[in-house]
């Protein structure tokens with residue numbers, strides 16, 4: 001036998017048993033974004049490599065080691081998008097959507113990062129995200145957080161996630177802090193882990209994020225970013241906290257939260273769960289007022305978030321908030337005897353006209369009563385409709401309940417849709 005070809009490691013097939021959970025999530029996302037007046041944007045999966053280098057930052061995990069970058073046939077360097085923000089800004093600039101305008105946008109789709117595959121971490125994964133342009137107050141930061149909180153409520157996850165919040169200040173405040181931090185780290189260079197020694201000059205704020213216990217121990221006495229904030233940064237953050245308090249959204253201020261991408265300023269946040277093990281962040285984002293300008297557009301304030309959909313689906317499955325074997329059909333139409341197949345199709349089509357909300361499956365492939373009823377059972381249908389030559393001659397059909405202990409009965413074809421609606 002020929003050797004079977006396997007999928008790429010870390011890139012998952014979503015099998016028929018899993019897609020209903022994805023539909024539930026996608027449906028919730030569409031309803032959610034519509035109910036806040038956000039519009040969908042779709043961008044290509046492939047972009048110029050420079051777009052991600054210039055936005056995410058050269059010294060970040062994503063650009064240093066996670067991107068799928070290749071040369072196309074023209075010799076141009078292209079990259080499979082690792083996230084959605086850079087592409088959204090690129091598209092917004094290119095089509096003149098951003099300057100002097102307000103835009104509330106959302107997107108959903110696959111992203112690609114060459115990471116070590118494990119539970120909740122894949123090489124092709126899906127993000128849902130929102131991006132808002134042209135608004136610089138804490139009110140819009142609060143709105144995107146209200147929106148995320150509503151998503152948890154819609155999905156039944158509200159009890160299982162918590163919000164962590166921080167502010168990173170503006171770029172000049174961070175520059176002053178950066179100098180002070182580097183001066184402190186230089187005094188303790190030998191005690192830092194290897195990654196942090198390398199990063200202390202290229203991206204010192206990431207040292208705060210280090211997972212090394214000895215580096216973390218040192219950071220206790222390091223200068224605090226908070227001490228470098230001016231009045232505007234403080235007012236923005238306290239304005240946001242007040243709006244969240246008034247809306248009844250609970251949060252924890254986490255001064256260690258810095259995020260892995262370079263473009264954030266002021267507000268940053270993560271929604272985390274303890275129900276997924278190590279990969280606990282299900283939604284993350286913040287403000288990125290400098291990025292539009294950095295990518296060639298006019299200065300435009302911006303805020304957004306992205307959410308990892310595989311992690312949300314895992315959470316829904318683990319908390320049993322989605323059916324593990326959802327029914328494919330509500331009604332199974334069986335055809336017995338010569339010439340009954342055409343009548344079975346006609347009945348199925350009639351039902352789809354009269355009751356579009358019903359999932360109607362027509363038996364194909366012939367076979368005896370037992371075989372057809374086995375298929376009906378497997379489909380999960382609650383009712384089988386059986387058309388034999390006698391029923392067809394009388395303009396009737398046999399209605400057989402499959403999940404209740406009720407007798408089957410013959411019903412006129414003209415009444416069958418109503419009978420099914422009443423009995424399901």
Ligand code: ATP
Pocket residue numbers: 083113115120121122123124125126127259260279281282283284285306307308309310311
């Ligand atoms: P992490 O710290 O888990 O690596 P990140 O900071 O790299 O996350 P972001 O770039 O902020 O993640 O992406 C937003 C969200 O997308 C994450 O919070 C997570 O839910 C999801 N995500 C990121 N990388 C992956 C991945 N490789 N597989 C599945 N989901 C992912």
Ligand code: MG
Pocket residue numbers: 061260
């Ligand atoms: Mg990551």
